[in-house]
Amino acid sequence: MSKFKEIAIALQAEKYTGLSHEAASIEINRTYISAKKAIDTLAIDQYLVMQGLWPAIYQGVSDAAVTAVGTLSKFPAIEVQYPEKLAVLDAILQTLVDDPEIPQFINTHKDYILSMGDVLMSDADQLGYKINAGDIQASREI
Secondary structure, three states, rough: OOOOHHHHHHHHOOHHHHOOHHHHHHHHHHOOOEEEEEEEEEHHHHHHHHHOOOOHOOOOOOOHHHHHHHHHHHHHOOOOHHHHHHHHHHHHHHHHHHHHOOOOOOOHHHHHHHHHEEEEEOOOEEEEEEOOHHHHHHOOOO
């Protein structure tokens, strides 16, 4: 499908009705849609170090610690934009919260790590384009 056809489909949303090409281009590029992005495991490691949690987890021998270390060392990023992968990361982090050998890892840490995947996107981001007024005009002429 062409870029302009994809934009034309997006422009069918009620929020674009009656807007000029310029106003529609501003609106379609506005970031307000909550979405997920992959979490870089290096960022998770950095967080664990900065919070003083790294030694307890990386030197831990519990199943929770071994699973967490294995996961963080095997993947450069965890693609939490996919619900099944988000669920796996959530479960791994919950085992750390529940692990009596790592009492300093609490829900606050789990929540923060999961929030690393939170982003705001625009309709244009979701389409994969930066869209200008000329693109809006061309799309409306299809």
